[in-house]
Amino acid sequence: MSYLKRAWAETHLDRIKANVENFKKFLKPETELLCVVKANCYGNGDDAVVPYLENELDVNWFAVSNIEEAKHLRDIGITGEILILGYTPPEYAKDLTDYDIIQALTDESHAEELSKCSPIGKRVRAHCALDTGMTRIGVYENTVEKACDSIERISKLSGIQLEGIFTHFASADSDAEDDINYTKKQAEQITAVADELKKRLVVLNQIHFLNSAGGVYHSTGKSSLARLGIIMYGLKPNSSLEVPFKLEPVLDLKACVSMVKEVNSGVCVSYGRTYTTQKPAKIATIPVGYADGYPRFLSNKGEVLIHGKRAKIIGRVCMDQLMCDVTGIDVKVGDTVTLIGTDGNETITADDIADIGNTIGYEIICNISKRVPRVVYNNGKQIDILKY
Numbered sequence: 001m002s003y004l005k006r007a008w009a010e011t012h013l014d015r016i017k018a019n020v021e022n023f024k025k026f027l028k029p030e031t032e033l034l035c036v037v038k039a040n041c042y043g044n045g046d047d048a049v050v051p052y053l054e055n056e057l058d059v060n061w062f063a064v065s066n067i068e069e070a071k072h073l074r075d076i077g078i079t080g081e082i083l084i085l086g087y088t089p090p091e092y093a094k095d096l097t098d099y100d101i102i103q104a105l106t107d108e109s110h111a112e113e114l115s116k117c118s119p120i121g122k123r124v125r126a127h128c129a130l131d132t133g134m135t136r137i138g139v140y141e142n143t144v145e146k147a148c149d150s151i152e153r154i155s156k157l158s159g160i161q162l163e164g165i166f167t168h169f170a171s172a173d174s175d176a177e178d179d180i181n182y183t184k185k186q187a188e189q190i191t192a193v194a195d196e197l198k199k200r201l202v203v204l205n206q207i208h209f210l211n212s213a214g215g216v217y218h219s220t221g222k223s224s225l226a227r228l229g230i231i232m233y234g235l236k237p238n239s240s241l242e243v244p245f246k247l248e249p250v251l252d253l254k255a256c257v258s259m260v261k262e263v264n265s266g267v268c269v270s271y272g273r274t275y276t277t278q279k280p281a282k283i284a285t286i287p288v289g290y291a292d293g294y295p296r297f298l299s300n301k302g303e304v305l306i307h308g309k310r311a312k313i314i315g316r317v318c319m320d321q322l323m324c325d326v327t328g329i330d331v332k333v334g335d336t337v338t339l340i341g342t343d344g345n346e347t348i349t350a351d352d353i354a355d356i357g358n359t360i361g362y363e364i365i366c367n368i369s370k371r372v373p374r375v376v377y378n379n380g381k382q383i384d385i386l387k388y
Contacts, residue, residue: 007288015248028221034061036229045374093117118159127164164206173213173237213237235361252341259285270315293368297357308344
C-alpha cells in the first residue's frame with residue numbers, strides 16, 4: 001500500500017492496546033471502559049482505531065462529540081454502545097432512534113424538546129449530564145434535591161428513555177490540594193444525586209464521571225464507566241503530572257526532505273526575515289506546515305529529528321513547508337524527517353510541542369489535518385492507509 005510521502009501520520013494500534021491494558025489496571029472490577037473516539041480518534045483515524053477497539057480489545061462503549069461522528073461509526077459497522085457527549089438538536093431525534101445512539105441531555109429543556117421530536121412509539125436513549133462544577137453542560141441546581149427533581153421529571157418524559165447520568169471532572173489532572181478536593185466534591189455530588197434518585201425509584205443503568213485523569217488518580221467503583229480519552233492515545237492529561245505507567249504515544253508525524261542547500265552567513269530565512277544565518281549553514285526544506293496541522297508557533301523554536309539527530313526549525317513555519325538547520329547532519333532529498341515520534345535515541349512528543357506553545361497535547365494531534373494520510377500499523381506491520 002503506497003501513499004504520498006510528503007507528510008504523513010502513522011497510527012500504531014499495538015500502542016493503543018498497551019495503553020488500554022495499563023489503564024484498566026487502575027479501574028475497579030465493576031467499572032467498564034468507555035473509549036472516547038471523538039474528533040477522528042483525536043486525529044488518529046477512527047476508521048482504523050474503533051473497529052480495532054471493538055473487535056480486538058472487546059470494548060463495548062464508545063463516546064463521540066456529535067451525531068455525525070456517531071452515525072459514521074454505525075456506518076462502518078460498529079455495533080457497541082455509542083454515547084454522544086455533546087449537544088444534538090431535537091430535530092435529529094429520529095436519527096438517534098434509528099441508529100440506536102445514546103444522547104447526552106444538556107438540561108431539562110433539551111430533554112423536553114427531544115421528547116417532543118421523538119418518533120411516535122419510540123424513545124430517545126439518553127444519559128443526563130449533571131453540572132457539578134465544570135459549568136459546561138448539565139442540569140445545574142444548588143441542591144441535590146432540586147437536581148433530582150429535574151432528572152426525575154426527565155425520566156418521566158414519554159419520548160426519553162433515561163438510562164444514566166454523568167458529569168465531567170474539571171481538574172482531575174492536577175495534584176494541587178485544592179483541585180484534588182474539588183474533584184472529590186464533584187464525585188460526591190453526583191453519587192449523592194444517584195443515591196437519591198435510587199430512593200425515588202428512578203432506575204439508572206449507568207452513573208459515570210471518571211475520565212482519563214480520573215481513572216488513574218481518582219479511581220472508584222462508584223463510576224460504572226471510565227471514559228478513556230487522551231491516555232489511550234499515549235499522551236498525558238497534564239504534561240507536568242506524570243502518569244503512573246509508561247505511555248505509548250500512538251501517533252507519529254513524519255515528512256520527507258524536499259530540498260537541501262548550502263548558504264552563507266547573513267542569509268534571511270522564510271517570511272518576515274525573522275531568522276538570519278550567523279555563519280555558513282546547510283538548510284533543509286521540509287514539505288509540512290500549518291495547513292497540515294504543524295503549529296506555526298514552532299517558528300524559530302521547534303526541532304525535528306533526522307537520522308536520530310535534532311535539527312532546529314529556522315524562520316517561520318509556512319502553510320505547506322518549513323526550513324531547518326541541518327548543518328553537520330548527512331541529509332539528502334527524500335530522507336525521512338520525524339516531527340512527532342522517535343528516531344534513534346531522540347524523541348519528540350506532542351506534549352513536548354504543546355509545552356512550547358503553552359497549549360496541550362490534545363490540540364496538537366487533533367489539529368493534524370485531513371490532507372495528511374494516516375498510515376496504520378499493528379505490531380510494526382503496515383495494515384491500512386486512511387485518506388480523506
